[in-house]
Amino acid sequence: MKSTVVGSFPAKESSPSNFKDKILNTLGLYDPFREAIRSSVIAQLDAGVDIISDGQVRGDMVSIFTKYIPGMKIEDGNTVIVSKIRNPIKEISIKDMQYAKKVMKEYYNGNIPDGKGIKGIITGPNTIVHSSRIESFYKNKEDAIIDLAHSLKFEVDSIAKKVEPVYIQIDEPFLSTGMVDMNTAREAIDIIHDGLDIPLGMHVCGILSNAFKDLAKFNIDILDMEFAGNNINLGVLEKNASLLTNKKVGFGCIDSSVHTVDDIGDIDMLVSRAIEIVGKDNLLLDPDCGLRRSPKDVAFEKLKLMNEIKDKYA
16 A cells, blocks of 8 residues: 555745856746645655645646646636647646656665656546636547547657656546536547556546546546545445445545644544445545645644555555
């Protein structure tokens, strides 16, 4: 049983504090988020997380991608689809992930231990399109979703090749809402998964009573869900676990909606039930969702408690 994170971690921009950084800032080359990546990586590792993220420090989960994709623009903080969606104009998240992996390697004195590593994370095409306004070109969301899946495929393949993560996670919270055509959603994930030689996970938060049977059919290797923040999904998993053929479960056992440290007994109870249902070898422990809104010390303690429970069942 390994541990991971859904993605985001508390972060803030830094200001240039030395001569070199001030020169870089003058030239427009200073990165105000670089230190945030480093500190979030070290916090995850100090807490005992096996498969880390880069902290997703640069902004909201939609615009961080859409501002680099032709056919989409940011207007008053929201994404608007204005023409046919095409391939990204640049690699979007590669440098942050490469830097996070470099920090991780330094943390382990040059050699990342077996079973540990970083994961690549992108926001899924269904969630991005349903979070956006269609202004022109597309008559329906489904065609936009398929085109965006082809666009995001370039980012996924670049992550796999240049970062070499343990696996790639697609964030698709909209798949629990009932607003998404599941056939289109599954086709979009098939496009992203095509030819990928590392595992593909999909994070879907929310109550999954009505969506679970559809999600179990997706061409993914890991289905990541929340269990700490609601009292329904555990029963859904127990009733339908047999549908998850050859899939691992990302098991949200930390309540990311509460900005206080979880009760270790509650975490233990959830994890022990999950082990009974699917077996510890089929579990990846993580928070329900990202921890960006929590105070940094609280986020750290949440991850630390999660890993104490992981170690208990090692």
